[in-house]
Amino acid sequence: MRLMNSKPNRAMRIALNLLPFVILLIIYTFASDARLLENPSDKLLPAWSSFADAVERMAFTPSKRTGEYLLWVDSAASLQRLLLGVAISALIGLVIGVVNGMLPVMRATLSPLVTAISLIPPMAILPILFIVFGLGELSKVMLIIIGISPILIRDLQLRTQSLPVEQLLKAQTLGANSWQIMVRVALPQILPPLISAVRLTLGSAWLFLIAGEAIAATEGLGYRIFLIRRYLAMDVILPYVLWIAILAFVMDSLLRLLSAKAFPWYHGKREQA
Amino acid sequence: MNNAIIEIKQVWKEYGDQVVLEKLNLSVQAGEFISIVGASGCGKTTLLNMLLGTESPSRGTLLLDGKPMPAEPNATRGIVFQKYSVFPHLNALQNVMLGDEFSASPFLGKVVFAKPRKKLQAKALEMLKAVGLEDAAMRYPSELSGGMQQRLAIAQALVKAPRILLLDEPFGALDPGIRKDMHELISRLWKKLGLTVFMITHDLSEGFSLGSRVWVLDKPRIDPQQPERYGAQVVYDISLTSEQKIPQSIQNLLGKTAQDVYDISLNSEQKLPDSIQNLLDNTAQDKAV
Numbered sequence: 001m002r003l004m005n006s007k008p009n010r011a012m013r014i015a016l017n018l019l020p021f022v023i024l025l026i027i028y029t030f031a032s033d034a035r036l037l038e039n040p041s042d043k044l045l046p047a048w049s050s051f052a053d054a055v056e057r058m059a060f061t062p063s064k065r066t067g068e069y070l071l072w073v074d075s076a077a078s079l080q081r082l083l084l085g086v087a088i089s090a091l092i093g094l095v096i097g098v099v100n101g102m103l104p105v106m107r108a109t110l111s112p113l114v115t116a117i118s119l120i121p122p123m124a125i126l127p128i129l130f131i132v133f134g135l136g137e138l139s140k141v142m143l144i145i146i147g148i149s150p151i152l153i154r155d156l157q158l159r160t161q162s163l164p165v166e167q168l169l170k171a172q173t174l175g176a177n178s179w180q181i182m183v184r185v186a187l188p189q190i191l192p193p194l195i196s197a198v199r200l201t202l203g204s205a206w207l208f209l210i211a212g213e214a215i216a217a218t219e220g221l222g223y224r225i226f227l228i229r230r231y232l233a234m235d236v237i238l239p240y241v242l243w244i245a246i247l248a249f250v251m252d253s254l255l256r257l258l259s260a261k262a263f264p265w266y267h268g269k270r271e272q273a
Numbered sequence: 274m275n276n277a278i279i280e281i282k283q284v285w286k287e288y289g290d291q292v293v294l295e296k297l298n299l300s301v302q303a304g305e306f307i308s309i310v311g312a313s314g315c316g317k318t319t320l321l322n323m324l325l326g327t328e329s330p331s332r333g334t335l336l337l338d339g340k341p342m343p344a345e346p347n348a349t350r351g352i353v354f355q356k357y358s359v360f361p362h363l364n365a366l367q368n369v370m371l372g373d374e375f376s377a378s379p380f381l382g383k384v385v386f387a388k389p390r391k392k393l394q395a396k397a398l399e400m401l402k403a404v405g406l407e408d409a410a411m412r413y414p415s416e417l418s419g420g421m422q423q424r425l426a427i428a429q430a431l432v433k434a435p436r437i438l439l440l441d442e443p444f445g446a447l448d449p450g451i452r453k454d455m456h457e458l459i460s461r462l463w464k465k466l467g468l469t470v471f472m473i474t475h476d477l478s479e480g481f482s483l484g485s486r487v488w489v490l491d492k493p494r495i496d497p498q499q500p501e502r503y504g505a506q507v508v509y510d511i512s513l514t515s516e517q518k519i520p521q522s523i524q525n526l527l528g529k530t531a532q533d534v535y536d537i538s539l540n541s542e543q544k545l546p547d548s549i550q551n552l553l554d555n556t557a558q559d560k561a562v
Contacts, residue, residue, distance in 0.1 A: 173430065
């Protein structure tokens with residue numbers, strides 16, 4: 001049988017899914033052992049026991065200096081910034097995207113501006129944000145918004161414009177005005193694409209968050225990683241990175257479930273006759 | 274003919290130098306069912322768009338109930354397209370209710386209070402029953418077959434009681450068996466509700482078997498050097514009501530290729546004469562099988 005036609009069964013698929021992770025873990029263990037054998041105080045590839053110690057220290061022991069559980073404080077601070085930034089961006093993307101997509105007058109006015117903004121690398125204006133909004137929470141949330149809302153706007157504008165013209169004509173023959181068509185016809189149909197777009201931009205949102213925190217913050221996952229980098233504390237950095245990946249994965253899964261649950265008509269789509 | 278529902282007076286449609294439709298002079302009474310046939314690209318859709326209001330005539334006047342046709346679509350004209358006529362995010366019942374919700378709630382476009390909502394639901398269910406979809410009221414369009422989606426689209430359009438109903442190749446994508454059911458449905462609704470219907474079709478037998486009148490669009494003159502110089506006209510305006518003789522003028526036109534006199538009755542099972550079939554075949558290469 002050709003390779004392209006052989007499909008793994010369920011058990012096989014799960015095994016194959018896990019295989020690369022297992023291989024990576026084995027390679028890491030061997031490499032770490034080898035280095036530690038040569039130099040027991042090596043910091044680059046810590047042993048599994050050092051990770052356990054570090055997690056215990058960061059997550060389950062109050063910090064000596066502040067008495068806080070650092071991992072949770074960092075997570076709460078980062079998640080708050082991230083969720084705020086993503087939620088505001090989604091709202092901006094939805095409103096401007098639908099309005100631009102539906103109203104040629106608005107599109108003519110706003111579309112070039114959105115394109116221009118989206119071409120500026122957000123990191124390049126981070127200094128401006130710090131100057132304008134100060135070093136507090138606002139500038140970091142603003143960085144996320146400036147980074148991802150142009151992408152969301154452009155994506156949702158295209159989605160709105162690609163609604164079948166027949167639908168929009170039909171709605172007009174049902175007596176709807178522009179506003180009603182936006183609220184009852186366009187908006188609900190743009191919500192599932194909004195969720196997909198947010199899922200895709202979550203990676204960028206994390207990037208901007210970590211970058212913002214690395215430069216100016218007093219707590220946060222990105223702040224911590226960059227702080228302890230000075231001590232080459234790989235035993236803390238790697239669990240933090242893994243934790244960020246887990247948080248990102250959970251968010252992505254939640255959004256996927258939300259979409260499937262809230263928009264059955266979008267996911268149960270059969271072939272349109 | 275002052276009580277005509279649609280009057281088309283000396284209407285031309287041109288895009289720059291390209292003449293699409295020329296010299297249309299037609300008048301339609303309430304309750305007529307007009308099938309519009311013709312080759313692809315001969316202006317059927319342009320004519321429909323003018324009736325819908327998405328395009329306006331370059332010259333001449335188009336009257337609805339004696340008043341100029343509004344320049345954008347509104348609730349006086351219902352439409353059913355071949356595809357995408359229903360809203361995928363609403364179930365069948367919500368799709369049918371939508372028209373009434375728009376008029377009842379200018380700001381939200383949605384009737385939220387239970388009592389008036391019940392009333393609209395009852396009316397929508399009644400309409401779904403009329404098109405045979407009462408058992409599918411809670412299903413989304415993606416869960417409906419192509420024929421059921423078109424039934425839904427018809428129900429949705431009829432809720433607004435439009436003055437005229439436009440059908441743009443409504444059954445073109447359906448299987449022959451389903452198509453026959455749909456023909457029965459639309460004939461029944463037409464007679465029961467006294468609708469005025471315009472239907473574009475590629476299928477000649479559909480055009481001649483449904484409704485009361487057939488318009489054949491074609492270009493009577495063609496300049497080989499400049500094909501866009503002349504537009505299409507309604508070359509045959511054939512009344513299909515029983516026992517009626519085809520007017521002399523159309524007989525003359527038909528006489529160019531055939532000497533027979535046609536008396537085509539909708540009610541009989543009479544086949545179309547070969548000569549007329551041949552004549553019409555030129556204008557509908559993609560006639561459905």
